[in-house]
Each structure stands twice: as structure tokens, then as C-alpha cells.
Amino acid sequence: MMMDKHPDDARADRSIPTSDWRPANERPMTDREVPLRNDGAMAALNAWLDGDAPAPRMANSQLTPEAELWSRISIEAASRRKLRTPSHVAAQIMNALPASKAARLVAAPAVHTATSVMARAQVAPASSSRNILMPRAAIAIIAVVFMALGAFFGRMM
Amino acid sequence: MAGDREAFAVLVTKYSDPLFRHALNMTGSPDVAEDIMQASFIKAYSHLGEVRGRFDAWIFRIVANGCKDWLKNIRRSHVSYEEDDQPSHLTTPDEELDRSELRVDLDWALGQLSPSLREAFVMKHVEGRSYEEMADMLDSTVGALKMRVHRAREALQALLEEKYA
Numbered sequence: 001m002m003m004d005k006h007p008d009d010a011r012a013d014r015s016i017p018t019s020d021w022r023p024a025n026e027r028p029m030t031d032r033e034v035p036l037r038n039d040g041a042m043a044a045l046n047a048w049l050d051g052d053a054p055a056p057r058m059a060n061s062q063l064t065p066e067a068e069l070w071s072r073i074s075i076e077a078a079s080r081r082k083l084r085t086p087s088h089v090a091a092q093i094m095n096a097l098p099a100s101k102a103a104r105l106v107a108a109p110a111v112h113t114a115t116s117v118m119a120r121a122q123v124a125p126a127s128s129s130r131n132i133l134m135p136r137a138a139i140a141i142i143a144v145v146f147m148a149l150g151a152f153f154g155r156m157m
Numbered sequence: 158m159a160g161d162r163e164a165f166a167v168l169v170t171k172y173s174d175p176l177f178r179h180a181l182n183m184t185g186s187p188d189v190a191e192d193i194m195q196a197s198f199i200k201a202y203s204h205l206g207e208v209r210g211r212f213d214a215w216i217f218r219i220v221a222n223g224c225k226d227w228l229k230n231i232r233r234s235h236v237s238y239e240e241d242d243q244p245s246h247l248t249t250p251d252e253e254l255d256r257s258e259l260r261v262d263l264d265w266a267l268g269q270l271s272p273s274l275r276e277a278f279v280m281k282h283v284e285g286r287s288y289e290e291m292a293d294m295l296d297s298t299v300g301a302l303k304m305r306v307h308r309a310r311e312a313l314q315a316l317l318e319e320k321y322a
Contacts (some may be wrong), residue, residue: 042314046307050288066314069321072259073313077282085177089191090169093198097162 177221182279183224193223217294225272250253266316
């Protein structure tokens with residue numbers, strides 16, 4: 001049976017949506033190149049928002065409607081700067097860290113860059129790795145002493 | 158061992174606010190922002206030895222890439238900003254935000270931008286960064302980022318001006 005091929009059918013076959021079958025002006029903004037408007041109004045707006053020029057105003061010295069909109073957007077954007085991380089997030093992150101990494105950091109200090117060492121040095125107690133390494137050295141010395149004693153008593157017997 | 162974890166906990170506390178703000182404004186979802194933060198810090202912890210330069214710029218790039226990947230994937234899987242995904246959950250600890258029309262519309266409009274335009278707009282206008290700082294963080298040039306911000310503004314204005322201007 002022959003079936004007509006419609007754009008909708010073609011699209012349904014695709015797991016990844018494409019937008020090339022639609023006219024450019026009907027595509028979502030994400031798929032469109034946004035041409036820079038070369039008009040003076042937009043240039044003035046951009047200059048103002050970049051801090052390079054005063055706000056564009058109308059003859060009666062009120063902000064232009066576009067500038068008014070951006071003024072409101074700027075207030076809204078600035079209010080978002082106050083957002084803080086929810087308090088549980090840091091604990092969640094720490095709980096999710098792999099347990100083995102820290103041991104690897106101590107065991108293989110030669111691979112660290114200056115930055116990572118600095119980052120750790122800012123907050124880690126200076127003796128943190130020494131506390132782990134000292135007992136190892138002590139154990140090694142004790143083992144050597146015991147081996148020497150073993151050899152000595154072995155010869156005596 | 159405990160020292161490394163404690164050291165990393167300090168880094169998490171120190172840098173989580175700006176990173177969370179970035180992730181939240183990029184994705185529009187607090188839950189997704191938290192997930193990206195967690196994944197990014199775990200990645201950072203596992204690759205601490207590879208840090209070159211500043212830790213804050215390095216971890217920012219991990220989070221920023223996580224956000225952009227999420228945006229690309231969510232578009233591929235046909236999920237759009239609707240109902241629960243609408244960034245209407247934006248809250249501060251101090252106040253339950255009044256969900257003004259502009260806030261909802263701005264979130265919707267941001268959702269229409271490509272990840273790179275959205276990133277440029279969020280860094281410039283929401284995070285209040287200078288172009289020089291953005292160039293440093295994104296390893297790009299001031300001129301390229303200015304262009305991106307200008308395009309983002311024009312796109313947003315095109316989306317919002319009918320209603321507001």
C-alpha cells in the first residue's frame with residue numbers, strides 16, 4: 001500500500017527532532033540564527049546595558065518602552081543574584097563523594113599540581129598526611145628490628 | 158584521608174552559591190541544578206590532580222558544561238519547559254518569591270534561547286559578570302561574548318516586546 005509522506009510522518013520517525021522542515025520564521029528561537037538588528041535603537045540599548053552610554057529616552061525624557069522593559073528585566077535579574085544554595089546541598093555532595101579518592105591523594109602526592117596542593121593546603125591541617133605516614137615508618141622500623149632479632153635468635157639456636 | 162574531605166568540604170561551601178545560581182538560571186529547575194552541582198563536585202573531587210589554574214574557573218567550567226549538556230539532551234528528548242519544568246520554583250531562603258508575570262515570562266523566554274546565548278545572558282545579567290571575567294571563565298574573547306550577549310538580548314526582546322514594550 002502506498003502512503004503519502006507528510007512532514008509529520010517524517011518527523012515522527014526521528015528520535016532527534018530537527019527543524020529544517022519548517023520555515024525559518026516558524027522554527028523555535030533555539031534553531032534560528034538571531035541576526036543582529038542594525039537599527040540605532042537596539043545599538044543604543046546595547047550600549048546602555050553595557051554601561052557605555054546613557055539610557056535611551058524619548059523626547060519627554062521618559063525611558064523608551066524597550067529601555068523600560070530592560071530596566072524591569074535588570075531588576076528581576078539582579079534579584080536572582082541573592083539566591084543561595086539550599087542548605088542540604090553541600091551535605092548531599094559530601095555524602096556522595098567517593099571514599100577512595102582521599103586515600104589516593106595521600107598515596108600519590110607526586111601527581112598533584114601546585115594548585116591542587118595549594119587548594120588542600122588552604123584547608124587541610126599541615127600534619128594530615130604526616131599522621132598517616134609516621135605510623136607506617138614506625139611499623140617498618142619495628143619490623144626490621146624484629147627481623148634482626150629473629151635472625152639473631154635463629155643463629156643462637 | 159579526613160583532611161582531604163574536610164578541605165574539599167570548604168571548597169564546596171565556598172563556591173556552591175555562584176555555581177548553584179548559574180545552574181539554576183541555566184536549567185530553570187532547582188532539582189536539576191542540585192543534580193548538576195553534585196555530579197560536578199564529584200567529578201572535580203575525582204580529578205583534583207588535573208586542576209590547572211584557578212579552582213573556581215575549573216569547577217565553573219564543569220558546571221557550565223553540565224548545564225549545556227543537560228539543555229541539549231532535554232531538547233533532544235522533546236521535553237520542554239512546561240508545568241513542573243517551568244522555572245517557577247525559584248525561591249530564596251529569605252522570601253517566597255512572588256511569581257510576577259515578568260519572572261515567568263523571562264524564564265520562558267530564556268528557555269527559548271540556545272544554551273550558549275542563555276549562558277552568556279545569565280553570566281552577564283544575572284550573575285553580573287564583566288565581559289573580561291566571562292572571557293576568562295569561558296576561555297573565549299570579549300568581542301565574541303559581547304556579540305553573544307547582544308544576540309541574546311535581541312532574542313529576548315523579540316520574545317517579550319509584544320507583551321511588554
